Structure formats: structure tokens, C-alpha cells
Amino acid sequence: MKKIKVALAGQPNCGKSTIFNMVSGIEQHIANYPGVTVDKKVGFFKYEEYKVEMVDLPGTYSFSSYSLEERTAKEFIIDESPDIIVNVIDASNLKRNLYLTFQLLEIGIPVIVVLNMMDVAKRRGIEVDSKKIAFMLHCPVIEAIGSRGVGGEEVMKSIIATHENRENYEEFKINYEELEPHISLIEKEFEGTTSNLKKRWQAIKVLEGDTTIIERLKQNIPNIEETAKQEERIFHERYDRDFPSFLASVRYESADIICHKSLVEKNIKKETWTDKADKILLNRYLAIPILIFIMFLVYEISIVWGYKLTDYTWPLLAAIKNFVVDILPSADIIDVPMITDFGIWMVNSANALMNYIPIFFILFALIAIMEDVGYMPRMAFILDRVFRKFGLHGQSTLPLVLGGAMVGGCAVPGVMATKGIADERARMATILTVPYMNCLAKVPFYTLILGAFFKPDMALMMFFISTVTLFIALIVAKIFTSTILKTRETAPFLMELPPYHIPTFKGVIIRATQRVWVYIKKVVTIVLAVAIILFAMLQFPGLSVESQAKYDAQVETMLQKFDKKLETNSYYKEIDTREEVSSLLNYYDAYRAKRMVATSKESAKAVDEEYLERSAIYYKFLKPKSDKDAKTINKNLRKLSKERKRILRNVKNEKIENSLLGMTGKFVEPVTQYAGFDWKINVAFLSSFAARESAVATLGSIYENNKADGMRAEEAMALNSGYTPLHAIAIIIFMILTPPCIATMIVVKIQAGSYRWMIFAIFFPVILGIIISSLVFSLGSSYQWSGIEAMSYFYFTVVLLALILGLFPHRSKNWKGGIEIQNNNV
Amino acid sequence: MKKTLDMVQKGRRARVRGLCAKGKLLHKLLDMGFVNNVEIEVIREAPLFDPMELKIHNYHLSVRRSEAHLIEIEEQE
Known part of the structure; x- marks a missing residue:
């Protein structure tokens, strides 16, 4: 089968991805271009005896080297030399789109122009004569309506035809008039050198000052x-003119000529649909309320409803867990095999992340809709002024909202949504500040601590916690952009507000699925690797010989008690060996675990039947009914199970205390004591790094009251820890500032492009957190603040600081030649 | 005094006369269509007065005032 390599190029908002999805079907994959974080989408399709590989180049307005996307697109053309370029252009915005078309034609690779959005053009009263355009540009021009699947077949046919006819390809030339002698002069320089690129194109690029081409030629x-x-x-x-402006002028003039000859515009003054919508959506007084409402809606649908959806998906994950537990070797009273422990740990870690997939899917779908509709740039337009003051960008709005501008969000999609920010410095600053927003998984942790220490003031404290994060994020952004990110490239703010479009269902689903898949592939795999390390750190070195003997003795007494009570029981022969008791105990606990996740009557019945089949006698002990002896066993069995759980918990706590993680917790105690943290809190924070949820679990298990099992974790913590509310405030402040989970760190690495930023993103907040919580704790102890007082002082200091920093003059420009007063004629 | 784009009122039109920019910014402005003599209409300001929305070459573009300040214009009646 013969192969054809096609590059798909076009300006942003020309409907390039709908054309890509239409032609390449579902056989597509995303990677990154080598060395950069720009998405490389590749799709494949077969037509006649050809296999066509189609690479979707990043959308660019021009083909110079002034943005990462343009550089990447050009390097692809140079290095991979595609056979054909398919240029998608928006028929309703022909002139500006042709500006890029001319640059593509100059490259010297056969170009096929796809006139997309013919329906939009028609609706606006624009009639395009595609034959005339084809005649003037010397290349095939195909009319298409990507959103309705019109024109796909013709594009494929044209690719094949153009490829078969490539020998007759006629080079395209714009007459640059006064520039021509200079072009030929540069072309002469190339004599004697060999390159598969066209000389004229390279010469034009050299005159344009294109760094990519010049660097290559210099060799x-x-x-x-x-x-x-x-x-x-x-x-x-x-x-009295410069090359770049001269070239741009000629190209725009040529585009104008083509428009004049091939376009008939009827109702030129008529208000379009988009104009009408913008009158409301961008209205001075309505814009901000509408934006807040839309953000609220996105949050509500994805995070709140999505969270409810996890109620339905969680049993599925629990079933996976139960399945794994079933196939792993079972425990012998308190001797749980390492492999079993490990298997359960890994499934738990994976489930904690997989649990968020419904939320992510909804979220990514909603983002895709907002992108396709065209609301994203408008959002940036509305709020740019606020964010710019802190070195961010209007486009930082969505990432920050997703990260948790309201009660809780998730930094993972937040950081992933920073991709589109045009300004490099603002993008980096956004990546590094989104993790400060209020993570949804921190909420149970706050609830635990507030429940333990601030029961009457919970609402006020929750308000403080959830609103202070935004101010902290803004302060951090300001600090970063005026220090470590100071020299980063910024981009001029020139952002298109494209016409509104109705998104296609297929496009939205494909994009959401692809992003979820990236999440699963990159995040889950690395998180599991870290989970293994954490597991090892919690397991080793394990119990000492004496402790092991102590617990073994406890088990022995427990079993003897059980044995003695049931000696006279008629079922005694079923349970008169240790093995039998052990397997009965496992049977009992496994049954209870499965019944717990059975949500409907039918599934509960299925569990009952399964266990009846496994062992009819044991089943009697589960459901003794009126059998008196079985009832006694059931009663004692329950006691035994409880007793075993208690011992296991003690074993676990002692293991944690002696483990590498526990030692680390103790090792940093000399530093953390200034913030009032003991090693237990340290361990909770350390383990929370794997996933937030585990902080609550760890604290819960450390403070669980062994005597009174009915006590809730909050009460147990308030009673047993010996902490004051001031301790609690220090813990909360540290939690607000601490680094996000590993999943977020991985996305930070992906988006920022280096492990160094990831490490910085971990340690900066930890150090900041320790310093600030120590400060609050020491000030609080010496002035005898109550918890509420300490939190209020902290809150208002942060808000005040944010306001002051916002008033500070900002350096918004970082490009060269910004405010030159000398005049360059265009 | 030379007039620049940031001084143009909402609803008014102007023609580009020159760009006070170099390098990256110059290229970006040219690519977006700020070439000599092109007509620009100021559509509206953002709710917080900055950036502003323009119509140029029959499409809509938003520009910060700091960037608009670098574009010299001549107002149209």
C-alpha cells in the first residue's frame, strides 16, 4: 500500500479540527511534538490503494517563527517534508485566512484549499466563487461544511489526485514588486548548497528575519x-519601509484582490448572530454576572453532579477491589500476607484516582463545548484587567475556577486547562498557582478538623478557608511573575473573538475522551509508581520481634477465649482448629464487606446466594435464625472480628510509627514543632501527598479510640490529641498552602515541561506553609489568640496583601521594541 | 500630537498610519492585519474598560490598551 503524508494547516477558529475528525475518522492519536508541549494530533485513513497519514498542525495566523506553535508547525514542514498541505480556511472570514494561505503556497509543497463553513458564509450573505479562487491560486479548492460532514469525500479524492499528479505541480509566486531583486539576490547565495526546500521560499523567509530558517542556513x-x-x-x-511590514502589506493586498474577485457580499451592514449575542454577553453591566453564572453552572454540573455520579460508579470500583481481595491469599488471623496488603493498597490508590474520571469526563466535555462555542476568549476579554494586575492573563480564569475558586475543585483539570494561554509567563504563573486553589479532596480533611475543634463556627471557618485560597493564589502569582518568572517571554495581547458556533457532538466527545485518556495514561501510571514507594516506606522495617511476640500472645488469648466459650456448642467440631476459625473469620469479614457495597435488594440477594453456596454451614453462622447454637457462634464471631480489627489497627499504627515514613515524620518534628505539628500530623501530611483522601484516613486511624469504638473520628481527635484550636488553625493553614497531590504534580510537569518546575512546585508551598503556620502559631501562643482570632487575622492579612499588590504597578510587557517612539512606516 | 488607537471612542472608525513596534510585537500586529491604511472600528470596551474590541478586516479582535497605544491612526468621520 502506498503512503501519503499530509499536513493539515489553518488559522485558529477555521474549523480545522472538525475537518480533521471528518476525514480521519476515529483512528487518531495525540502525542507531543519532540521537545515541546504542543499537541501533535495524527489521524489515518485509507482511500483506494493509499494509506494517508494526516498530521494536524497547530492553528496559527501566520507562518513566521514568533510563537511556539508557528515554530513547531514550520519545523514539522521542514523536517518531515509532507507530500501535501491541506489548508483549511473559513469561508466567512476569507481575507485574513488567505494571508496564511499565501505563505503556505510559497513553501512549494502542493496545497489543497478547503473552504470550510460554507453554510456560515451563506447565512451571512457571502457568496464565494470557489472556482475563481482555484483559478487564481493555481490549486484545488474544495467547498466543505465540516460540522455537517459535507466535503470529506472530495478532500480525500483531491489528496489522491494531487499526489498522483505531483509531477505537474506548478510553483506559486506572488509578485512582491520592489522586493523581487532582493529575493533573487538572496537566492543566489544558495548556489552550491543542496536542500529539498524551495529556494525562493527560503529567501523570502530570510528577508522576513525568520530565525528558524536563518539558523539552519547559517551552517x-x-x-x-x-x-x-x-x-x-x-x-x-x-x-523607507521594512521587509516584514512590506511583505505583510503585499499579502493582505493580494488577499484583498482575491476577495474582490471571488466574493459577493449582500447584507454587509446587517447585524450577525454573533453581534447580537455579544451585545448581551459582553454588555458592560451584564458581562460579569453572566460569566459568574456560567462558571457556577460549569462547577455545578461537573464537580457537584459529577460527584453524585461517582455514587453510581464507586460500587463498580469497589467490586474490582473485592475481586482482587478474593483472588489474593487470605489472612491467617492477624498474619496478613505482604502480597495481599500490597494488592489492596495498589487497588485503593488506583481507585482513589479512577473515582474522579466521571467528573473529569464531564468537565473536559464542558470545556470542549466552551472552546468550540467561542466563549473562552470572551471570558479572557471580560476579566483580563483583574488578572493582569497579578501577572496573570484573562485566560487564567477557567484554570483557576476549575482548581477550586468555589467550595472545591481539582487542580488536575485546572492545570491541564492552562494549555491555551498565549502568554508564556502568565501560563507558567497560572500552572504554578492553580494548585493553591481549594482542592475538593481537602474538604473532608477540613471537615474533620473543624468538626473536632470549631463545631459552632464551622460555616464561618469554611467561608474563610474557601475564599482565602483565591487571594493566596493571586499573591503567589504576583510574587512569581515579578521574581523567578520575570524574564519569561510574554506575548502581546491580541486575541481574536471568533463568531459563535454550535459545537458538534462528535467533536466534543472525541476531545473529552482523548483528554481523559491522557489523564489515565500519564497520571495513573506514575501515581501507581509512587504508590509502590509509599507502600514500601510504610511497611519497612516493620514490627520488632518483641512487638510481634506481644501481638501473637494477644491473638492466642483471644482465640482461647473464643474456644472456651464454644466448647459445648453443637457446632464445635466445625471450629475446633485454628485454621477453621481463621477461614470462618475471613468468610465472615468478606461477606460483610460485600454486603456493604451491594446497593440493591437483588445484588444483596446475589451475595447471600454466593456465600450460601460457598459454605452452607458457615452461612448458618451468618444468619442463625432460630438456631440457638448458631446464634451463640454468631455473637462470638462478631466479637472475635472486632477484636481482630483492633489488634490489626494497633499493629498498623506501630508499623507506621516505626516505618520509614514515621521516622521521616519524627525527623522533621524539630522544624514542624514551631507550627505545633507532632510526628503524627507530619505523617498524615506526608501520606496525603499520594492522594488527599489518605490524610483523613491516616489521621483517623492514628487517633481512633481503641476502647470506645462508637466514637467518631472528630471526637476522638479532639479528645486524644491534646491539641488546642490554635494547633488546629496551624494545621489548617498548612493544609491550605501545602502542595497538591502527586497527580497534580505530574500534570504540572507535563504542562510546565520540566521536572525542575515540578520539584519547585512541591517545595515552595511546603516551606511557605511551614513558615506561615509557624508564624501564626507562635504569635497566637504568645498573644493567647483563640482559634477564630488567629484565623481572622490570617485571613484579613492575606486579603489586604493581595489588594496592596494589586495596586502595585505591573510590568506587563516583556517583548522587545514595545514602546519605541520612533515611527516605522507600514 | 499623534493619535493612537487607544484614544478612539467606542463606535468610531480609524485608519492605521503607523506602528511603533519592533520584533515580535510588530510581526504579531502585521499578522493580525494592522497594515497601512486598513480601516478599524472600535466595537466596545471590556466591562472593566480594558481591553477593547475592534473590527478589522471584517473580523473581531480584542487588544489591550497598552498595545493599542502603539498603533498610530487617523480618525475617520
Whole structure:
């Protein structure tokens, strides 16, 4: 089968991805271009005897080297030399789109133009004569309506036809008039060098000052840059104009000519649909309330409803867990085999993350809808002024909201949503600040501590916690952008507000699925690797010989008691050996675990039947009915199970205390004591790094009251820990500031592009958290603040600081040549 | 004094006369269509007065005032 490599190019908002989805079907995959974080989408399709590989280049307005996307797109063309370029253009916005088309035609690779959104153009009263355009550009022009699947077949046919006819390809030339002598002069420089790229194109690029091309040419022609500068001087003296502006003018003028000859615009003054919508959505007084409402809706649908949806998906995950527990070797009273412990730990870690997939799917689908509709740039337009003050960008709105501007969010989709931010410095700052927002999984932790120490003021405290995060994020952003990110590249703010479009169902689903898949592939795999390390750190070195003997003795007494009570029982022969008791105990506990997750009557019945089949006699002990002897066994069995759980918990706690993680917790105690943290809190924080949820679990198990089992974790903690509310405030402040879970760190690494940023994103908040909570704790102890007082002081200091920093003058420009007063004629 | 784009009122039109920019910003402005003599209409300001929305080459573009300040114009009646 013969192969054809096709590059799909086009400006942003031209409907390129709908064309891509239409032509390439579902056989597509996303990777990154080598060395950069720009998405590389590749799709495949077969047509006649050809296999066509289609690469979706990043959407760019131009083909120079001034943005990462443009550089990436151009490097792809140079390095991978595709056979054909398919250029998608928006028929309703022909002129600006043709600006890119001319640059693509100049490359010298056969181009096929796809006139997309013909329906939108028609609706706006624009009639496009595609034959005339084809005639003027010397290339095939295909009319298409990507959203309705019109034109796909023709695009495929045209690719094959153009490929088969490539020998007759006629090079396209714009006449650059006054520039032509300079182009030929540069072309002469190339004599003697070999390259598969067209000389004229390279010459034009050199005159444009295109760094990518110049760097490559320098290897063979070292003085190329000087020659070009020389030419520019001559040109400037003669015509008082510069190459870049001259080229742009000629291209726009040529586009204008084509528009004039091939377009008929009827109702040019008529208000479009988009104009009408924008009058409301961007209205001075309505814009912000509407934006808040939309954000609230996104939050409500994805996080709140999505969370409810997990009620239905969780039993599925629990079933997986039970299945794994079933196939792993079972415990012998308190001797749980390492492999069993490990298996359960891994399933738990994976489930904690998989549990969020419904939320992510909804969220990613909603983001895709907002992107396709065209609301994203409008959001940036509305709020840019606020965020710019803190070194962020209007486009930071969505990531921050997803990260948890309201009660709780998740930093993972938040950081992932930073991809579109055009300004590099603002993008980095957003990546690093989103993790400070209020993580949904921190909420149970706060509830636990507030429940233990601030029962009457819970609502006020929760308000403080959930609103202070945004101010902290803004302060951190301001600090970063004026220090470590100061020299980062920023981009001028020139953002298109495209016409509104109705998104296609297929496009939204494909995008949401792809993003969820990226999450599963990258995040879950690495998190599992870290889970293994954490498991080892919690297991080793394990119990000492003396402790082991102590617990063994406890088990012995427990079993003897059980044995003695049931000696006279008629079922005694079923349970007169240790093995039998052990397997009965496992049977009993496994049954209870399964019944717990059975949500309906039918599934509960199925569990009953399963266990009846496994062992009819044991089943009698589960459901003794009126059998008196079985009832006695049931009663004692329950006691035994409870007793075993108690011993296991003690074993676990002692193991944690002696483990590497416990030692680490103790090791940092000299530092953390200033914030009032003992090693137990330290361990909880350390383990929370794997996933937030485990902080609550760890604290819960450390403080569980062994005597009174009915006590809730909050009460137990308030009673047993010896903490004051001030301790609690220090813990809460640290939790507000501490680094996010590993999952977030992985996405930070993906989006920021290096492990160094990831490590920075871990340690900066930890140090900041320790310093601030120590400060609050020490001030609080010496001035005898109550918990509420300490929190209020902290809150208002943060808010005040944010306001002051917001008033500070900001350096919003970081590009060269911004405020030159000298005039360059265009 | 030369007039720049940030001074143009909502609903008014202007023609580009020059760009006070170099390098990256110049290229970006040119790519987005700020070439000589092109007509620009100021559609509206953002709710917080900055950035502003323009119509240029029959499409809509938002620009911060700091960038608009670099574009010299001549107002149209």
C-alpha cells in the first residue's frame, strides 16, 4: 500500500479540527511534538490503494517563527517534508485566512484549499466563487461544511489526485514588486548548497528575519544574516519601509484582490448572530454576572453532579477491589500476607484516582463545548484587567475556577486547562498557582478538623478557608511573575473573538475522551509508581520481634477465649482448629464487606446466594435464625472480628510509627514543632501527598479510640490529641498552602515541561506553609489568640496583601521594541 | 500630537498610519492585519474598560490598551 503524508494547516477558529475528525475518522492519536508541549494530533485513513497519514498542525495566523506553535508547525514542514498541505480556511472570514494561505503556497509543497463553513458564509450573505479562487491560486479548492460532514469525500479524492499528479505541480509566486531583486539576490547565495526546500521560499523567509530558517542556513552560508541585514538597509533607504511590514502589506493586498474577485457580499451592514449575542454577553453591566453564572453552572454540573455520579460508579470500583481481595491469599488471623496488603493498597490508590474520571469526563466535555462555542476568549476579554494586575492573563480564569475558586475543585483539570494561554509567563504563573486553589479532596480533611475543634463556627471557618485560597493564589502569582518568572517571554495581547458556533457532538466527545485518556495514561501510571514507594516506606522495617511476640500472645488469648466459650456448642467440631476459625473469620469479614457495597435488594440477594453456596454451614453462622447454637457462634464471631480489627489497627499504627515514613515524620518534628505539628500530623501530611483522601484516613486511624469504638473520628481527635484550636488553625493553614497531590504534580510537569518546575512546585508551598503556620502559631501562643482570632487575622492579612499588590504597578510587557517612539512606516 | 488607537471612542472608525513596534510585537500586529491604511472600528470596551474590541478586516479582535497605544491612526468621520 502506498503512503501519503499530509499536513493539515489553518488559522485558529477555521474549523480545522472538525475537518480533521471528518476525514480521519476515529483512528487518531495525540502525542507531543519532540521537545515541546504542543499537541501533535495524527489521524489515518485509507482511500483506494493509499494509506494517508494526516498530521494536524497547530492553528496559527501566520507562518513566521514568533510563537511556539508557528515554530513547531514550520519545523514539522521542514523536517518531515509532507507530500501535501491541506489548508483549511473559513469561508466567512476569507481575507485574513488567505494571508496564511499565501505563505503556505510559497513553501512549494502542493496545497489543497478547503473552504470550510460554507453554510456560515451563506447565512451571512457571502457568496464565494470557489472556482475563481482555484483559478487564481493555481490549486484545488474544495467547498466543505465540516460540522455537517459535507466535503470529506472530495478532500480525500483531491489528496489522491494531487499526489498522483505531483509531477505537474506548478510553483506559486506572488509578485512582491520592489522586493523581487532582493529575493533573487538572496537566492543566489544558495548556489552550491543542496536542500529539498524551495529556494525562493527560503529567501523570502530570510528577508522576513525568520530565525528558524536563518539558523539552519547559517551552517552552510555563515554570512546569510549579514547579507539580509544589508539588503534591508538598502531597501529601507530607498523606500523607507521594512521587509516584514512590506511583505505583510503585499499579502493582505493580494488577499484583498482575491476577495474582490471571488466574493459577493449582500447584507454587509446587517447585524450577525454573533453581534447580537455579544451585545448581551459582553454588555458592560451584564458581562460579569453572566460569566459568574456560567462558571457556577460549569462547577455545578461537573464537580457537584459529577460527584453524585461517582455514587453510581464507586460500587463498580469497589467490586474490582473485592475481586482482587478474593483472588489474593487470605489472612491467617492477624498474619496478613505482604502480597495481599500490597494488592489492596495498589487497588485503593488506583481507585482513589479512577473515582474522579466521571467528573473529569464531564468537565473536559464542558470545556470542549466552551472552546468550540467561542466563549473562552470572551471570558479572557471580560476579566483580563483583574488578572493582569497579578501577572496573570484573562485566560487564567477557567484554570483557576476549575482548581477550586468555589467550595472545591481539582487542580488536575485546572492545570491541564492552562494549555491555551498565549502568554508564556502568565501560563507558567497560572500552572504554578492553580494548585493553591481549594482542592475538593481537602474538604473532608477540613471537615474533620473543624468538626473536632470549631463545631459552632464551622460555616464561618469554611467561608474563610474557601475564599482565602483565591487571594493566596493571586499573591503567589504576583510574587512569581515579578521574581523567578520575570524574564519569561510574554506575548502581546491580541486575541481574536471568533463568531459563535454550535459545537458538534462528535467533536466534543472525541476531545473529552482523548483528554481523559491522557489523564489515565500519564497520571495513573506514575501515581501507581509512587504508590509502590509509599507502600514500601510504610511497611519497612516493620514490627520488632518483641512487638510481634506481644501481638501473637494477644491473638492466642483471644482465640482461647473464643474456644472456651464454644466448647459445648453443637457446632464445635466445625471450629475446633485454628485454621477453621481463621477461614470462618475471613468468610465472615468478606461477606460483610460485600454486603456493604451491594446497593440493591437483588445484588444483596446475589451475595447471600454466593456465600450460601460457598459454605452452607458457615452461612448458618451468618444468619442463625432460630438456631440457638448458631446464634451463640454468631455473637462470638462478631466479637472475635472486632477484636481482630483492633489488634490489626494497633499493629498498623506501630508499623507506621516505626516505618520509614514515621521516622521521616519524627525527623522533621524539630522544624514542624514551631507550627505545633507532632510526628503524627507530619505523617498524615506526608501520606496525603499520594492522594488527599489518605490524610483523613491516616489521621483517623492514628487517633481512633481503641476502647470506645462508637466514637467518631472528630471526637476522638479532639479528645486524644491534646491539641488546642490554635494547633488546629496551624494545621489548617498548612493544609491550605501545602502542595497538591502527586497527580497534580505530574500534570504540572507535563504542562510546565520540566521536572525542575515540578520539584519547585512541591517545595515552595511546603516551606511557605511551614513558615506561615509557624508564624501564626507562635504569635497566637504568645498573644493567647483563640482559634477564630488567629484565623481572622490570617485571613484579613492575606486579603489586604493581595489588594496592596494589586495596586502595585505591573510590568506587563516583556517583548522587545514595545514602546519605541520612533515611527516605522507600514 | 499623534493619535493612537487607544484614544478612539467606542463606535468610531480609524485608519492605521503607523506602528511603533519592533520584533515580535510588530510581526504579531502585521499578522493580525494592522497594515497601512486598513480601516478599524472600535466595537466596545471590556466591562472593566480594558481591553477593547475592534473590527478589522471584517473580523473581531480584542487588544489591550497598552498595545493599542502603539498603533498610530487617523480618525475617520
